[in-house]
Amino acid sequence: MNKNFITCRVCSSNEYDLVSADVSGDQNASVYKCRDCDLVYLYPIMTEAEEKAFYEQEFEKYMEGRSGPGWESPQAHFASYQSEGERRLSLVSPFLSKDDSLLEIGSSTGYFLDDLSGYVKKVIGIEPSKAYREYALSRGIQTLEALSDLGDMKFDVIAIYYVLEHLRDPVEYLMNLKSFLNSGGRILIEVPNVQDILISKYDIPNFGPFYWQKVHYHIFSKDTLSDVVCRAGFGVEIFPEQRYDLSNHMVWMIEGRPGGMGRYSDIFSKELEVSYSEALKRHWVCDTIFAVVTKKD
Numbered sequence: 001m002n003k004n005f006i007t008c009r010v011c012s013s014n015e016y017d018l019v020s021a022d023v024s025g026d027q028n029a030s031v032y033k034c035r036d037c038d039l040v041y042l043y044p045i046m047t048e049a050e051e052k053a054f055y056e057q058e059f060e061k062y063m064e065g066r067s068g069p070g071w072e073s074p075q076a077h078f079a080s081y082q083s084e085g086e087r088r089l090s091l092v093s094p095f096l097s098k099d100d101s102l103l104e105i106g107s108s109t110g111y112f113l114d115d116l117s118g119y120v121k122k123v124i125g126i127e128p129s130k131a132y133r134e135y136a137l138s139r140g141i142q143t144l145e146a147l148s149d150l151g152d153m154k155f156d157v158i159a160i161y162y163v164l165e166h167l168r169d170p171v172e173y174l175m176n177l178k179s180f181l182n183s184g185g186r187i188l189i190e191v192p193n194v195q196d197i198l199i200s201k202y203d204i205p206n207f208g209p210f211y212w213q214k215v216h217y218h219i220f221s222k223d224t225l226s227d228v229v230c231r232a233g234f235g236v237e238i239f240p241e242q243r244y245d246l247s248n249h250m251v252w253m254i255e256g257r258p259g260g261m262g263r264y265s266d267i268f269s270k271e272l273e274v275s276y277s278e279a280l281k282r283h284w285v286c287d288t289i290f291a292v293v294t295k296k297d
């Protein structure tokens, strides 16, 4: 690999530091941090043809391998993501109004749109997976295959959860979303936080090779996410969020593997969990960033 070709896809800088040469699912890729804009990015990334084939044929199997059961059938996925829908809802509900129309891009089996339908006037999903799309439709959740199927429809709110980190050009993508937003519209974004304490502080040998993945082209911090959103011409408010619990972190430390959620919940009190999560959020070493992005008219 000629290192002169390693380029930050957001600011075009060739100045970088190596973060990790160990990337799950790709022996040729490494993770770098841009010295100019601080963005953490993967290089090289899949070609557009490889990427298309991967998301059409392999993505669900890849996620099942990482996350365990829940990705094997649309029904099981919908059921196992109920608590995730509730978690999201508690964060987004202050930013919704009863008159809003809402589009979710990457709506999966529709579990989140199902929850949201009680809070807004209309929901529509975009989901490339045929099986998931058909399942959502069977539950009465309008779901289309691609943004191009929307025609000239516009929305008050667009939700994109765990999408931005998968994109070749997140700035261009956000700019293109403007044409689907009504005046005063908002985009709700969640992405993993690169400052997650499991990667930034705890130094668990098995965690890095799990965390850095071939499908995550950019891994944001609160500052680099703000930068990307501002480059696309939006305003932004950023909030810290913690998805994984203390048991999950302890199982990573003890056994070096995922899947520990709730393991010690009969011993840890609710207060302890909340206190731990609040401490991580206060120091911005939480696992997740939630952003409310506003269109500047």
Ligand SMILES: [Zn+2]
Pocket (backbone or CB within 6 Å): 008, 009, 010, 011, 012, 013, 034, 035, 036, 037, 038, 039
């Ligand atoms: Zn950069």
